[in-house]
Amino acid sequence: MLRYIAKRFAVAIPTLVIVSIFVFSLQKMMPGDPAVIMAGEQRDPQVIAYLREKYHLNDPVPEQYAFWAGRAVRGDLGQSLRSDVPVLDLIGDKLPVTIQLAVMAMIIAFAIGIPAGIVSAVKKGTITDYVANFVALSGLSIPNFWLGIMLILLVSVHLGWLPASGYVPLTEAPLRSIETMLMPAFVLGTALAATLMRHTRSAMLGVLQADYVRTARAKGLGERVVILKHTFRNAVLPIVTLSALLFGELLAGAVLTEQIFTIPGFGKLIVDAVFNRDYPVVQGVVLCTAIGFILMNFFADILYVVLNPRMRESL
């Protein structure tokens, strides 16, 4: 097991190095001189010269990368050009907000997607299956920012049930916080629910044809026990791996959802940084997202082995 973990970790390292090269080279794609852009409207030659010196922009590109990567490894992703706050502090401030949104969205996605997938597989070929499939495909085809706008129109503007925007920290007023996050989490959760439903259905259909399921039925076990204990338990493994992949989808979805519901999270941070031309923040967010995604994949791979006795034995 330890050897497997070490092997997976060894694969993650070159990926991380390439991600860092990519994030660094984003700056090089920028039209114009980064120092001039960073110097703002005044474009004072002395400021430009100072910035070139500070960020080693006069050095050859490989040295610039080594300098940038060296600082990033020590947790220094630079300062925001807008607020002068260290990028890592900004990310640290915004991340808990997005994590709350992501956890609530995940709960909604699991609550809808998994039961719908199980029912759809068990009732394959019936009207229930067709309806569930169509709803799932619709969930994948509706742009979540539009769903958000429509829900604001219906639930907030017309019915006045939930606030249209804003954020209350969970530590300040837990109930109010959940209330303000409910609609954004639903918007984010429905797209994931659709993906989860399709994968659960497919995994369940594969297992339903297995010999041990037929044996369980032949033994006279109740359908409920056959489905939940014998089928779902064995179909759950690919869903575990999928959950890690959904993390990336969640973060991408959060960018738009936070924008619509004005939630001051990680997603809004990157959009605001893009419009303020705050490039160190954009780079920092992309780097942290990629690291988070690589780590989630790493843990999902390990969890897959831990949960799957056959995989454990083959190691």
Add this chain to the structure above:
Amino acid sequence: MRSRSLTKLLANPSALFGLALVCFFIAVAILAPILPLDGPAATDWGAIRKAPSAAHWLGTDDLGRDLLSRMVWGARASLMAGVVSVFIAVVVGVPFGLVAGYFGGWVDQIISRIVDALLSTPFLILAIALAAFLGPSLTNAMIAIGLSAMPVFVRLTRGQVLAVKTEDYVEGARAIGLGHGRILARYILPNVFAPILVQATLTVATAIIAEASLSFLGLGQQPPAPSWGSMLNTAKNFLDQAPWMALWPGIAIFLVVIGFNLLGDGLRDALDPREI
């Protein structure tokens, strides 16, 4: 085999429905210049934020522009963004996948690690970052979406090549002394084409949503040129006064995306011999 796949596709009602939706939007986009509509940027100051009526079937926006005209011209931007970005993804991604799968070894290792790295950044975040650094425009949005979608095609093609390259006909081509380039182009590419086509169809749907998302954020189509995403961006400021402004672009995105998804699913079923 090909005609059997086509028959299977045409016998699938949901795939046909998807194909009809896609053809409808393509026709609308092509016919935009000759349809009897006002220009998409023509303003009528006497008809600001008017609800749908006989004069303006889908209503007007905050500058008195006809929404039907903007929807029709917006279809051009959205479809073009979807198709062009997938074209970029295929043209860049497939050759890398072919080379990685065919040659293996260190070439495969390098390409695969780069693909892993690109796939570790969520699609939309990667596209936003690229669009931000390249500058906001529809062209840059298409490049950003294309490059972000490219790794999926590298991985898919590589996997398919690994399965095909040990087939007898490839060994045969090698035995008669054909060069690598000819083997790849004439014997391998045609045999890995079907899954790439399915993936490309499904990716057009993703790319259309991505373009709408980037334009919604202000990183895609720039005003006054219309795109469904930028129309939604404006509409969100007038939700209580003119809700129809937000309704039509969303419905259009939903219909065209579901069209491509149904068509892609149908193509997969028609081209894949294994079915659950």
